[in-house]
Amino acid sequence: RRGNCRAGMQVKATHFIHGGASALVTPYLPVFLSQVLDMSAGEIGLISAGIYIFSTFATSILCAVVDKTGCIRAGFIGSISFAILGRGSLFFASNATNLASSSGLSRTARFWILWVYIGLSEGIHGASYTMLDTLTMFHIDKKRYGEYRLWAGAGWAMLAFAIGFVYEYVAGLEWMFACFAAVMSINVLIWIFMTPSPPKNSSSREGLGSPTAIKSGLGSSGSDPDISVEAAMESKEDKMDQKVVVA
Numbered sequence: 001r002r003g004n005c006r007a008g009m010q011v012k013a014t015h016f017i018h019g020g021a022s023a024l025v026t027p028y029l030p031v032f033l034s035q036v037l038d039m040s041a042g043e044i045g046l047i048s049a050g051i052y053i054f055s056t057f058a059t060s061i062l063c064a065v066v067d068k069t070g071c072i073r074a075g076f077i078g079s080i081s082f083a084i085l086g087r088g089s090l091f092f093a094s095n096a097t098n099l100a101s102s103s104g105l106s107r108t109a110r111f112w113i114l115w116v117y118i119g120l121s122e123g124i125h126g127a128s129y130t131m132l133d134t135l136t137m138f139h140i141d142k143k144r145y146g147e148y149r150l151w152a153g154a155g156w157a158m159l160a161f162a163i164g165f166v167y168e169y170v171a172g173l174e175w176m177f178a179c180f181a182a183v184m185s186i187n188v189l190i191w192i193f194m195t196p197s198p199p200k201n202s203s204s205r206e207g208l209g210s211p212t213a214i215k216s217g218l219g220s221s222g223s224d225p226d227i228s229v230e231a232a233m234e235s236k237e238d239k240m241d242q243k244v245v246v247a
Contacts, residue, residue, distance in 0.1 A: 007139050007140065008140060008148070010139075010190060010194060011135075011136050011139055011140055011148050012148055012151045013151075013190065014132065014135075014136075014187055014190060014191070015132065015136070015148055015149060015150075015151040015152040015155065016151040016152065016154060016155035017155060017183060017184065017186050017187050017190075018080070018128070018129075018132055018152055018155070018184070018187060019151070019152030019153060019154070019155035019156040020155030020156060020158065020159040020183060021155075021159075021180050021183040021184040021187075022125070022156060022180075023155070023156040023157075023159045023160035023163070024159055024160075024163055024176050024179045024180045024183065025087055025176050025177065025180045027160055027164075028163075028164070028167065028173060028176055029122075030044050030048070031173060032173045032174070032176065033047060035173060036093075036094050036172075036173055036174060037093060037094065037097060037114070039111075043111060046111075046115060047114070047115060047118055047119070050115050050116075050118065050119035051118065051119050051122040051123060051126070052126075053119065053123075054119035054120050054122065054123025054124075054126075055122065055123040055126030055127065056123075057123065058120075058123040058124050058126065058127045059123075059126060059127040059130050062075060062078075062079060062124075062127045062130075062131065063075075063127070063130060063131075063134075066131070066134070072131070072134050072135050072138055073135065073191055075131050075134075076128065076131035076132055076134075076135050076191060077188055077191050077192065079124055079125070079127050079128035079131050080125070080128045080131075080184055080187055080188060081188055082121070082124045082125075083121060083122075083124050083125035083128055083184065084180070084181045084184050084185060084188070085121075086117070086120065086121020086122070086124060086125070087121055087122070087125065087177050087180050087181065088177050088178060088180065088181030089121075089177070090118070090121070090174075090177045091174050091175070091177040091178050093114070093174070094174060097110055097114075100113075133149075136148055136149070159183075163176070163179070
């Protein structure tokens with residue numbers, strides 16, 4: 001019970017931090033693009049579309065890799081680590097844009113470079129939501145999933161409510177990327193140094209299986225029921241053939 005309680009607290013804290021860190025950037029990214037990088041409404045729309053395009057492909061690829069390897073924890077740590085690097089480096093986007101402009105790079109070229117960079121970093125961050133959900137389902141009783149997912153909403157609401165005033169009166173909008181990197185880094189440290197065990201005899205493992213089962217592509221029982229049935233049928237047919245030969 002103590003182990004399950006510890007795992008539950010860790011998963012709740014992870015959701016709270018993940019939701020809170022996301023709220024530091026996501027609601028204010030269009031404002032940053034407009035006010036700091038001087039993008040038009042059409043350009044912001046293209047950036048937003050690019051984010052979802054990259055997120056779709058990044059999530060599919062990352063989930064396929066995790067399905068093949070069974071490395072759920074590593075997939076989550078990797079996705080948020082890349083998001084930290086990608087989003088965090090946007091702190092220097094304004095300086096980089098000015099430098100590119102002074103070097104003679106056209107506005108169109110600068111925009112499409114940013115389109116790819118922002119789309120890729122935001123896409124990987126979007127994939128981290130799926131990784132976190134998978135990690136949650138593996139470490140808790142899936143019947144209580146909503147209880148844990150609620151903490152992400154709480155983190156988002158609390159930080160989004162306060163941080164807007166900080167950006168307006170204390171720090172500039174570019175600081176949201178540094179804040180995101182600092183807060184999300186806590187989740188990286190949590191899952192590097194703390195690994196809770198899945199609850200025993202719970203429904204969280206149904207459909208996910210143990211790490212070994214996931215790695216081999218088998219179910220939670222450690223054997224594929226379809227393969228077992230086919231093997232039994234082949235064995236039965238072999239026995240019938242032997243009887244016919246003897247007869």
